[in-house]
Amino acid sequence: MTKTTIILGVIGNDCHAVGNKIIENSLMQAGINVVNLGVMVSQDEFIDAAIETGATAILVSSIYGHGEIDCEGLRGRCIERGLKDILLYVGGNLVIGKRDFEDIEKIFKKMGYDRVFPPSVDLSDVAKNLKQDIARLAS
Amino acid sequence: MIVAGIDIGSTWTKGVLFDVDTENDDVRIVKRSTLPTRIDNLSSSFVKVLREISGEADPFHLMQSGQMKLQYSSSAKGGLAVSAIGLVPEITLSIGKIAAQSAGARLAQVFSYHLTSQDLLTLEESSPDIILFAGGTDGGDSQYVLSNARKIAETSLNCDIIYAGNRSISDDVRDILKHKKLTVVENLLPNFNEPQPEPAQNAIREVFLKTIVKGKGLDEIERMTGGISPLPTPFVVLEFVRAIHKEVQGWEEFLMIDMGGATTDIYSVHKEVPAIGTILRGIYEPIIKRTVEGDLGMRVSAHATARVGASNAAYHRMEIEPEKLINYADSLINKPDFLPADQQSKNMDQMLAGICTGQACARHVGRWATMFTVEGEVKVQTGRDLTKLDKVIGTGGWLSRDSEFQPSSWFSDYTIDTRGQEILMPKHFNYYRDEESIFPLLANLAREYPKAAANAGVKLLVKS
Numbered sequence: 160m161t162k163t164t165i166i167l168g169v170i171g172n173d174c175h176a177v178g179n180k181i182i183e184n185s186l187m188q189a190g191i192n193v194v195n196l197g198v199m200v201s202q203d204e205f206i207d208a209a210i211e212t213g214a215t216a217i218l219v220s221s222i223y224g225h226g227e228i229d230c231e232g233l234r235g236r237c238i239e240r241g242l243k244d245i246l247l248y249v250g251g252n253l254v255i256g257k258r259d260f261e262d263i264e265k266i267f268k269k270m271g272y273d274r275v276f277p278p279s280v281d282l283s284d285v286a287k288n289l290k291q292d293i294a295r296l297a298s
Numbered sequence: 299m300i301v302a303g304i305d306i307g308s309t310w311t312k313g314v315l316f317d318v319d320t321e322n323d324d325v326r327i328v329k330r331s332t333l334p335t336r337i338d339n340l341s342s343s344f345v346k347v348l349r350e351i352s353g354e355a356d357p358f359h360l361m362q363s364g365q366m367k368l369q370y371s372s373s374a375k376g377g378l379a380v381s382a383i384g385l386v387p388e389i390t391l392s393i394g395k396i397a398a399q400s401a402g403a404r405l406a407q408v409f410s411y412h413l414t415s416q417d418l419l420t421l422e423e424s425s426p427d428i429i430l431f432a433g434g435t436d437g438g439d440s441q442y443v444l445s446n447a448r449k450i451a452e453t454s455l456n457c458d459i460i461y462a463g464n465r466s467i468s469d470d471v472r473d474i475l476k477h478k479k480l481t482v483v484e485n486l487l488p489n490f491n492e493p494q495p496e497p498a499q500n501a502i503r504e505v506f507l508k509t510i511v512k513g514k515g516l517d518e519i520e521r522m523t524g525g526i527s528p529l530p531t532p533f534v535v536l537e538f539v540r541a542i543h544k545e546v547q548g549w550e551e552f553l554m555i556d557m558g559g560a561t562t563d564i565y566s567v568h569k570e571v572p573a574i575g576t577i578l579r580g581i582y583e584p585i586i587k588r589t590v591e592g593d594l595g596m597r598v599s600a601h602a603t604a605r606v607g608a609s610n611a612a613y614h615r616m617e618i619e620p621e622k623l624i625n626y627a628d629s630l631i632n633k634p635d636f637l638p639a640d641q642q643s644k645n646m647d648q649m650l651a652g653i654c655t656g657q658a659c660a661r662h663v664g665r666w667a668t669m670f671t672v673e674g675e676v677k678v679q680t681g682r683d684l685t686k687l688d689k690v691i692g693t694g695g696w697l698s699r700d701s702e703f704q705p706s707s708w709f710s711d712y713t714i715d716t717r718g719q720e721i722l723m724p725k726h727f728n729y730y731r732d733e734e735s736i737f738p739l740l741a742n743l744a745r746e747y748p749k750a751a752a753n754a755g756v757k758l759l760v761k762s
Contacts (some may be wrong), residue, residue, distance in 0.1 A: 164438070172670070173667050194489075194542075199671075211487070223672045224672075
């Protein structure tokens with residue numbers, strides 16, 4: 160069986176590169192095939208890569224506080240461009256200021272993201288979640 | 299060693315007899331000859347040129363006895379037309395385009411995502427020489443590719459099809475297209491961040507060779523010369539550019555404009571090393587890149603060139619009105635050999651050449667978009683940054699002849715594109731002219747003596 164492919168990148172005008180590399184390594188070690196687009200990735204670039212590689216999930220990172228603006232509309236764009244079943248994950252410092260994570264999670268789930276992660280998340284949990292969600296999708 | 303180099307073009311057949319000093323990698327030009335090409339029988343002008351440069355009525359016995367070698371190329375078919383099919387325009391289609399053009403082909407059409415019935419009709423009507431069919435990384439998308447394969451299977455197309463897509467479904471594609479002339483090669487994008495255009499390029503070149511020798515007398519030349527095959531001119535020129543890059547000190551990076559009547563071809567040798575604060579986006583480009591602009595040319599394509607047009611500043615500088623340029627260009631359609639005599643026509647030609655060189659380079663080079671981030675200003679770069687390139691070569695009939703023409707004044711018309719992005723054209727450079735118009739012939743010589751030919755090429759350039 161071929162490995163699951165996922166698309167990874169930091170969205171918008173955000174150039175935080177270190178965390179991005181750590182996520183890539185951690186997921187690869189968990190046996191997931193990661194296509195890492197790096198930093199400053201636009202919504203369409205995520206979707207382009209997902210179509211071409213037949214990816215099952217897109218993992219969006221945002222560290223610089225503009226996540227709410229940058230991430231809005233990605234689900235709709237995926238549907239428009241034919242990716243109706245793709246999993247969308249988002250994580251990082253998603254908003255500016257101190258807000259309860261539960262509120263943040265609500266906002267991003269409403270935008271159509273399947274899972275939302277705080278900056279403190281254990282990456283092995285992300286990998287576990289991914290595998291479960293992908294298995295659920297396949298069944 | 300005595301080597302005859304001949305290039306069979308659609309208008310002229312040109313030959314040079316070279317004396318190669320293999321010890322010092324030096325070349326002496328012994329004799330030159332140029333005769334009109336007979337399109338219906340390429341061998342007659344070829345033999346005449348070979349006789350003239352070798353000074354022998356039977357030049358073939360010189361070859362049999364080992365006193366003379368021969369290398370020849372042909373562009374008489376006007377370049378092979380390739381239609382490229384990819385999945386996402388910015389990804390597999392983009393790599394497909396680079397692969398086709400760098401292999402010496404001309405892009406006829408491009409298609410992405412699902413082929414529509416209209417696309418298939420267009421394909422059938424234009425009947426390209428080759429279809430380059432790609433899509434999906436290895437193990438990636440199969441849905442689009444298989445659906446497109448089934449659609450192609452139902453067409454009447456009988457050209458060569460090169461499949462360079464998702465490897466996981468190559469058996470299915472082979473099965474679906476088994477009644478077509480199909481070649482399956484390695485994927486041009488096996489992994490997302492690692493494009494690999496070479497196998498597709500090689501396959502295009504193979505078909506090219508097979509196709510150009512068919513008919514019109516090239517097969518006869520092959521027989522007469524004891525099995526020496528011609529290579530496509532654009533391909534030998536590309537390899538010559540590689541030879542200069544590898545063999546001549548100080549010429550590791552340069553740009554070359556080959557402007558003809560029908561197309562303007564740009565070659566550049568450049569290794570991308572992004573500066574700090576610059577982020578590279580988009581697909582990787584090979585170190586040696588060639589682009590072909592079919593709507594930019596001095597004669598056959600002049601009408602299209604005039605309609606592409608220039609900046610207001612350029613019209614003002616040349617004191618030419620856009621309508622006048624269009625009228626002039628339209629008058630050239632059936633005159634591929636027209637040489638202007640009066641000053642006004644010369645200015646018009648100058649203007650056309652300016653548009654061809656400026657536009658073709660602007661399309662060839664990359665872009666910078668300036669973004670403001672929390673960490674300050676960042677430049678997002680797509681394509682290649684040639685702003686620091688310091689050498690530009692001009693070749694092809696018109697550029698070789700015109701000693702007054704300076705591309706720099708035309709390059710500076712293209713600084714910002716319509717989307718507000720900076721165009722990464724060479725800014726401060728020396729311009730060198732292939733005054734003898736000898737590059738295609740040296741390119742033939744370079745097949746066997748790359749170092750000597752590359753040295754000679756650079757030595758023969760005239761700085762202007």
